[in-house]
Amino acid sequence: MNRSVDITVSGLCFHIAQQPILRDIDLHVPAGTVLALLGPSGCGKSTLLKLLAGLLQPTDGNIDFAGVRVAEARFSAPPEQRDLGMVFQDYALWPHMTVRENVAFPLKMRGLNAARRKEKTDAALERVGLDTLADRYPAALSGGQQQRVALARAVVAEPRILLFDEPLSNLARDLRESLSKEMSVLLRQLGTTAVYVTHDREEANTMADAIATLSAGQLVSVSTLNAE
Ligand SMILES: Nc1ncnc2c1ncn2[C@@H]1O[C@H](COP(=O)(O)OP(=O)(O)O)[C@@H](O)[C@H]1O
Ligand SMILES: [Mg+2]
Structure with missing residues (x-):
């Protein structure tokens, strides 16, 4: 079942103490597609993602998911x-929980029973190649493995939308390349x-169907990449 929805952002502004951080952002992300937000450090990428997540409230403008404000x-x-589902640069795993417990947590929050939790958690762990490490604690995993846990936790409950904030930036270059290819395949399979x-x-380029480029809080271009 594909429950993915489209995202529409209109005239979105975000200020801190009268200082504009984002100015008049208009964006449309069609259902089931991946939009990359590209730009240098400090241009407002994380702020825009936090507005989509509901971690910040807009100063002006609006955000709709599937036509609902x-x-x-x-x-x-x-x-x-x-x-x-969200994935951050620093993994943000719970250190006192095992891999399995971390991944199962969103299902617990949604009230699934133990049998359903186990079934979905096993499937998510298998998807990201962590089925043999399920009983480890995050501290006993490499950075790449920790980010796989965060990825499994983000997708386990089959959310309508996935948000990623520089998830590979803390990893070595070769790992970054291989994991971005894997994540791209996973996103295509999920259709989220x-x-x-x-x-x-x-x-x-590896991850996205379209790239929105931000500069100093403003959207400067949106380009659609050719489908393979
Ligand atoms: N809580 C805050 N107080 C003041 N300025 C902030 C705050 N959060 C972010 N900013 C500023 O907003 C701008 C955009 O930040 P951010 O969205 O984190 O950029 P990016 O993720 O593209 O690196 C930066 O100039 C940053 O300094
Ligand atoms: Mg950022």
Whole structure:
């Protein structure tokens, strides 16, 4: 079942203490496609992703998922009501939980019973090649393995939207290349609408169907990549 939705961003602005961080962003991400947000450090990529996630509230403009308003100036649905999966640069795993417990957590939050949790957790671990490491703690994993756990945790509940904030930036270059290819394949299999933040054009090319380039808080271009 493909539950992915389209994302529409209109006239989105975000200010901190009257200082504009994002200005008048218009974007459309068609259902089931991957949009890369590309730009140098400090241009506003993470801020835009946090607005999509519901971790920040817009100063002006709005965000719709599947035509339903999730954020505007005086209203912002909290992250847990947006049906999202997120992956961050620093993995953000819970250190006191095993790999399996980390991945199962979103299912627990959604109230699935133990049998369903096990079934879905096993499937997600297998998808990212971690089935043999399920009982380890994050501290006993490499950076690449930790990011696989974060990826499994993001997709396990089959959210409508996936958000990535420079997930490969802490990894060595060869690992970055191989994992970005794997993640791209996984995203195509899942068919989930995704926004993928990176400052690396090559990574954006590997991951995305379209690339939106940001500069100093403004959208400067959106280019669609050729389908293979
Ligand atoms: N809490 C904050 N207070 C003040 N300025 C901030 C805050 N968060 C982000 N900024 C500023 O907003 C701009 C965009 O930040 P960010 O979205 O993190 O950029 P990116 O992810 O592209 O590196 C930067 O200039 C940053 O300094
Ligand atoms: Mg950032």
